[in-house]
Amino acid sequence: MxxxxxxxxxxxxxxxxxxxxxxxxxxxxxxxxxxxxxxxxxxxxxxxxxxxxxxxxxxxxxxxxxxxxxxxxxxxxxxxxxxxxxxxxxxxxxxxxxxxxxxxxxxxxxxxxxxxxxxxxxxxxxxxxxxxxxxxxxxxxxxxxxxxxIDERMPLDLAAMLGCAVATGVGSARKVAGVGPGDHVVVIGAGGVGLNVCQGAAAAGAATVIALDRSPERLALASERFGATHVVDTGLVADPAALVRDLTDGGADHSFEAVGAPALIGLALDATARGGSVWAVGVFGDGATIPLPADHLHSGKGVHGVRAGSLEPQRDLPALVADHLAGRLExxxxxxxxxxxxxxxxxxxxxxxxxxxxxxxxx
Ligand SMILES: [Zn+2]
Ligand SMILES: [Zn+2]
Missing domain, CATH: 3.90.180.10 (Medium-chain alcohol dehydrogenases, catalytic domain)
Known part of the structure; x- marks a missing residue:
């Protein structure tokens, strides 16, 4: 073959x-x-x-x-x-x-x-x-x-994406972070995983979903199709974290790093409210370390690793298929x-x- x-x-x-x-x-x-x-x-x-x-x-x-x-x-x-x-x-x-x-x-x-x-x-x-x-x-x-x-009514080309991008993104927002109604959410990186964090957070009732990326095309997708309430082009905005804090009355409850760039964990921490959580969804390279200024810990913030959105394939994938067939999953x-x-x-x-x-x- x-x-x-x-x-x-x-x-x-x-x-x-x-x-x-x-x-x-x-x-x-x-x-x-x-x-x-x-x-x-x-x-x-x-x-x-x-x-x-x-x-x-x-x-x-x-x-x-x-x-x-x-x-x-x-x-x-x-x-x-x-x-x-x-x-x-x-x-x-x-x-x-x-x-x-x-x-x-x-x-x-x-x-x-x-x-x-x-x-x-x-x-x-x-x-x-x-x-x-x-x-x-x-x-x-x-x-x-x-x-x-999976259900045979599900188009097989779209089904392929469930196994990584969708499972990781939606699962990170809903299962791992437990985003809830009224939460403020930041998503750094609007690629395949980040867009799905956006739609998972929006479906969970987040009040604010702010997508950050350098691609205008991806940011447009985030706001038009994946539930982002705000988008920030990090290539154009000098201090994206300050803008996020302004938009969210002091910072996000949940900030998701969906790129896999260690420096962006620092941005995520700066964009997070006191007591909030940073979720490291992106895959970092072998041996990578992340910046963690201790002041953030004294502000009650945490940085948490995420693995595959804590996917339980046999339970979660058929549920995602059902969501799509019912029009609830883009x-x-x-x-x-x-x-x-x-x-x-x-x-x-x-x-x-x-x-x-x-x-x-x-x-
Ligand atoms: Zn993947
Ligand atoms: Zn095992």
Missing amino acids: RAAVLNALHEPLTIETIDTPDALQANEVRVATAAVGICHSDLHVIDGRVARPLPVVLGHEASGVVSEVGSSVKDVAVGDHVVACFVVFCGRCRMCRSGRPAMCQDRQATMRGAGEEPRLSRAGSEVHQWTNIAGFAEEMVLHRNAVTV LEALAGRRIALDEINDGIADLVAGVGARTLVVF
Whole structure:
């Protein structure tokens, strides 16, 4: 099958024919990929900010149709429509048992063993499967817990985005931060994740949702389609934090950093009210540290890490599908260009340039 392979850092992906196993293991499913989103986290691997073994197939928010199931898989069937999501969980560890699969401590249990035929290979040697998904490929061989069956009325291209951008953004606002009616919310970064923080906060009843970005196109999307009540172009405003404090009677209750730039945690703290919370949603590079002036702690502010919006895939993804089908969750405006696998490097260039919200590779 064809896949986009990263062979060397900073290089374009190459479209190659690689192999998947003829025989599934008992707990695996085979999925014909329908669509996959291109996310900043993919970019972090390409540019080396997040170090991973090469060669690798990236892509971690995908959708598809199940074509085969392993012998012990009883709750997924051939023909099922699924979302493949990087929250792959073992189901047995302390975190999984307490209903927190996003914090799973034994993701290795969902991979094949060291001596076994790899899920992806080229001329007999392993090609790595990033986040246990590797969605930049025509076919995915996955652990059963990597997929969630969804309503077949859901368009599969839009469904792909549920697995990362939507789950992380909406989940950060609603599940992790618990934004409530009347809250003041700031969202730094109006990309795929940030726009979904905006719509999650708006749906939760936030009084003020202020989106900060340098892209006028994304800020327009935030206010027109994703519930932002105010937008701030940080390329034009000298002191965005002061403007936020003015708009919110002293600062936000919840400030979300959805870029993954350590310095923006400082901006988020400055924009947060006494007693408020900063939520670090963006993915920082390996070894990154964040500025934390202690004065903010004495003002009762906290900085909290967020992992995948604390997604519980089997419960939350079908609920997000239902929200979309009922008209309560914007997805169409989130999708930018739809491109073919051969054009994937153009899609990555779009991401670097900040064009559109989410470029989708469709198969
Ligand atoms: Zn992502
Ligand atoms: Zn686990």
